Amino acid sequence: MKFRAKITSKSFLELFIQVSGTVAKLAKVCVLRVCPDRLSFCPTGLPGETQLWGEVRRGVFRHFCMEGFSKEFNEIYLELMSEHLARAVRNAGNALSLKLQLTNKLRPCLTVVIELASCPGHTRAMVHDLPVKVLPRKWWKECTEPQVLACDVSVYLPSLKTLKNIVERMANVGDRVLVEANLNGKMNLSIETDVVAIKSYFKNLGNPPKAVLDMTQDKDPEKMVQVRVDNRKLLLFFEGQQINPTMALCNILSSTLLHLVLVHDDISLQYFIPAS
Structure with a gap:
């Protein structure tokens, strides 16, 4: 098995730093799934738990070369500590390459090499060797992308x-927050206890075109669909995410x-939060 990839674009370097930091905040241990067209940060939790799935597509990399387990199973699965990777790449923002x-x-090991500019015409390299466990194929099925039924x-x-500030306030009130939305671009967050009730309203957010097209004729677009989730898990997502998404x-x-x-780009x- 072989894997080698290189990022030279400053904007993609910053994105990779951000996604690595987000993964470290949301998952202590992750599996880096190396495929011919992408890297995936895979969940390691049990079914029914909060799960994270991140993808960095091949377009981020200037060079990308890999040979997997076999021609038939052309993938590599590496288990590592998320924080180790985040720390290794944290200072690569001004690097020439990663x-x-x-x-x-x-x-x-997953070896991370950060090339930095030194005196004019010279460079220096910072090398981090991160211990990894190469997972045998019989364990791959435990690291597949979570399947979501049609929402x-x-x-x-x-x-x-704004959402982070609202969820922070609600976390001081109760343990579970009700999230609801409809097909007219409305979304509400609310929490209620014996003492106090808080509700925030958003409108004109818009719905993805596919969601509107899939709407059946007898479906009321104003009807709110609800799910109640653990407030701490929702807050963890907003505190942990570091990328500035375009969608x-x-x-x-x-x-x-x-x-x-x-x-954001590639x-x-x-983030999957089950009802509580």
């Missing part, structure tokens, strides 16, 4: 900063799942 490579230094509603998210979506499977999606993050 290289990732699967190496064997007494044990399998009942999909709506664009308002400002993530942010909230998908709701009624009373079952809150599915949040952030996309990078995407998905």
Whole structure:
């Protein structure tokens, strides 16, 4: 098995730093899934738990070369500590390049090489060897992308900063927050206890075209679809995410799942919070 990839674009370097930092905030241990067209940060939790799925597509990399387990199973699965990767790439914002490579230094490692400008005409390199576990194929099925049934509603998210402030206030009131949205671009967040009730309203957010097209004739676009989730898990998402997405979506499977999606160029993050 072989893997080597290199990022030279400053904007893509910053995005990779941000997504690595987000993964570290939301998952202590992750599996880096190396495919011919992308890298994926895979969940390691049990079904029914909050899960993260991140993807960095091949377009981010100037060079990308890999040989997987076999021609038939052309993938590599590397288990590593998320924080180790985040720390290694944290200071690469002003670097000339960032290289990732699967190496064997007494044990399998993901070697991170950051090339920095030194005196004129010279460069220096910072090298981090991150221990990894190469997962055998029999474990791959444990690291597949979470499957989501067709959602009942999909709506664009308002400002993530605004949402974070609201969820922080609600976290001081109760343990569970009710998230609801409809196909007319409306979304509400609310929390209620015996003492106090808080509700925030958003309108004119818009719905993805596919969500509107899939709407059946007898479906009321004003009907709110609801899911109640653990407030701490929702807050963890808003505190942990570091990318500035060009598209942010909230998908709701009624009373079952809150599915949040952030996309920026060739990078995407998905967060799955089951109903509580």
